[in-house]
Structure formats: structure tokens, C-alpha cells
Amino acid sequence: MTSRKRALVTGGATGIGRSAVLALAKAGYDVAINYGSSAQAAQATAAEAHALGARTLVLQCDVSNEPAVRAMMQTIDEAWGGLDALVNNAGTTASWKVKDLESLDLDEWDRTFAVNVRGTFQVTRAAVPLLRKGDAPAVVNTASIVGLRPGPQPLPYAASKAAVVNLTKTLAWNLGPAIRVNAVAPGWMEGDWMERMLGEKYETLMGARAKATPLKRCVTADDVAEVILNLLTANRFVTGEIVVIDGGFTAST
Template identity: 40%
Template sequence: AEGSGGGAGTLAGRVAVVTGGASGIGLGLARALARRGAQVLLADLAGAEAAADMLRAEGLAAEGIAADVSSEVATAAMAEAAETRFGGLDILVNNAGIYATLTPKPFEELDLAEWRRVLEVNVMGTFLCCRAVLPAMQRRGGGRIVNISSGVAFKGNPYMAHYVASKGAVVSLTRALATELGRHGILVNSVAPGFTLSEGVLRNPVLVEGVKGPSLRGRVLARDMLPEDLTGAVCFFAGPDAAFITGQTLVVDGGAYF
């Protein structure tokens, strides 16, 4: 559908980097950006090349690179790869995050090493990727950054205090960077999804059983949320219709906050 109607060509000539792009929500976002005409670099711990092969087989412009977003060296190499392979960098989607692999636990039982790693990837990783792409976006005279937060940043959620705190930080970081990067023509916004049946989530029965029921009951639009439900919001922030919007977070959750 995105190839024909929904904004085909609106991102023509743009180069996008999607972190955590090898699977789940990230792969769905990468495909949607590419269908709108962007050339997309998928960055992930593993599997990015294979995912890019898949998108190329669909006739889309995609490349893959192995990168841990919590590594300063790797994020610099990721930004450089976008420029060497596609000639520039206009859009960064900070989607890589630790969520689907977590086991919900009361806060008094949360492991400190896990707390550190969740904050390191979800918050510091977002920060490092933003910093890494800055020179390339400045060379293009501007850019777009879309950070993937979560509805839990506003609503709270039991047994995932580290994750909830990390996604709250992503909302605040979005506002902070928007104030600094506007003068470079770089707009920074965030999309906060509700509980989404991504590949990663479907592999975690504890999450599917524990979260699916309550999140469905709390939703105005009473159906499962899929990665495709997020593509419109992300492509909007990445595209021409959002040219005067920065620092915002859009909650996409089928109406879970009424």
C-alpha cells in the first residue's frame, strides 16, 4: 500500500539510517521509508545485511551494517557508511532498543547489570547515534531524527522500571536535542508505540501472555497493534509534511489513554 498511495516518492533522494533495522518494528520502518523513495541503511547487532538483501529483493534501495548503538566507534562507522554507500545522510530512526527480550520483574528484584544495559542501549545508544550523524546532516544542510520511545513513558507499566525510565529519557532527550539542533535545520521528534506484536515480542511468551490482554482491553481500537501501524507516524516526521514540527512525541497506540 505504501508503494502506491501513502506518500510514494515523498522521501525520494533522502538517505535514512534505521537502527535495530534487522527485524521487528525497525525492519517495518525501514521498508516503509524505502517504499517512499529513501535509500536505507539498516544497522543492527546482527542480521542487517540479510535484512537489506530481503528489501533489495523487493526492489527497494537498502544496505546493511553491523553496529552496536551503545558503541561510540560503531555509531561513527555507521554514519560514515551511510555517506560512503549512499552519498549522504538525511534521516535517522533510533529504533534499536532492549525490550522484547526482557523478563518482567518487581523493581526490588531488577538486576543492576540489566538496568545498566537497558539504559546504555535505549538512552545512551540514542544519544550516540544522534551525535554520530550530526556532521553528515550538517553537510546536507539539515536532517530528521525520529526516536522510538514508548507509551509506557507516559502511562507507566509495572515490572519494567528500567525500561519505562529509559523510554521517559528518550522523550526528554528528544526535547533537549530539538532545542540544540534546530539551528542546524535538524528536527528531532519521537514516536511512542503501544504494545506491538513485533517478531521479538512474539518470541517472548511471558510478554505476550502478560501484556497482550491488558493492553488490548485498554485500547479504543480493539485489535492487535502491528509494526505496520507505526510507519505512518515515522514517515510523517521524516518527511516534508513535518517541516515545522520539532521536539514532539506522538503516541501511536490505538487509543490507550482515554
């Protein structure tokens, strides 16, 4: 047996998920890394976590698929006998032309909600029996600043993150006092996601956002992972909260 705690990070191969996996590994957790399609990246992240002393499980699962989610939890339970932490980070978005409602594909809308909202619920529900075996168990969901205020992001993505905000609060009410549930809401984040969203305007727009931010830069995946870890390991009387991570931008605009 090991004294290390056990965590599951969905969407754990890249971006915020990868940073969360590594932060948890450094903090003494063994980490199950869920991925949808990024198998090579998931294995690379697992290798990095293993180098930090963590046991890892690498688990392919579409979080919108209920039987697959249940099977993933069974695998974790059989391997580790429970969970102490869950990070619901798996997410997707849709494509559209800004302010052109007709450019939205409703199949993409449905897929975005299936992963971002239904997936968050399904994974949490299936994890509850494992978390109840854990030590001071906690859940952190990845929301977004666009779930709290309007922006140029695709409507289904923004609406799904608003749903995650509500779901976080509702789950906190339903799962307390045994399990705490909080969420992080990153602002404009450096990296691949925003590069895809902003295209050739990435450098210009990110630079302008950093200049308008009190802390004079945009958020990184490591910034988000730091807050996720704190919500899991400390803040023991905090549940149902949404922590905005944007360097003070929304507080000053």
C-alpha cells in the same frame, strides 16, 4: 547519482526497524540498516528493501560503542555523501519479576541505558554532520508509552524510554532549525517483543487490551512505521514532539 533520499535505521533488522526500512524504501529512500546481532534478519530485510528499489547498506554496530558508531557513520558518508533521515530504533530491555525490585540485575540496567539512551545520543551526534548535508533532515526516535506512564515493564526499560522522551525534546532544541527531532511512543504492540514480555498470557492480555482500545486492536510495527515516515517526510513545522501510537487507549483510560 540517484535522486533517492538516504536514511539510517538502527535496529533495522526486525520489528519496528524492519517495518521502517520497508516503508522508507517504498517512499523512495535508500536505507542503511544497522543491526546488533541479527545478521541473517538484517540481510533478509535488506533484500526486501532492495526489491522495492532501494540501495542498501547492512552495517553491524553496537550503538553503545562510540568508536563503532563513528566508523558506521564514516562508512555511510563515504558511500552516500550524507543522510536525509535517521531513525533511532535500536533498543534492549532487562528481565525482572514484576514488583520485585531485588530481581533486577544492575548490569542489565546499565546495558539497557547504554543502548537505549546513550546509543540514541551517540548515533544522533555522529549523524549530525551527515544530516546537515541532507534535504530537510529529520530524526525520529523510538520511545514507548511506558516512558510516559507506569506499567509492568522492567524499570530500566521504562526509565530509559522516559529518558528518550526528554532527550528527543532536548535534541530538538539543540539541532533546530536545521534538523527536526521527534519520537514515537507505541503502546502494546503485536509481535515477538510483547510475546516475550507477557509469556503464556500474551493472547489473553493482548485481547483484553484490544477490547479496551477505541480502535479495537493493538498497534503493529507497520502502524509505527507509518507514523515514523510521516514525521520524516511531512509535518515540517513539528519538532520536539512525542507521538503516542496506541489506538486511543491512553486517551480513554
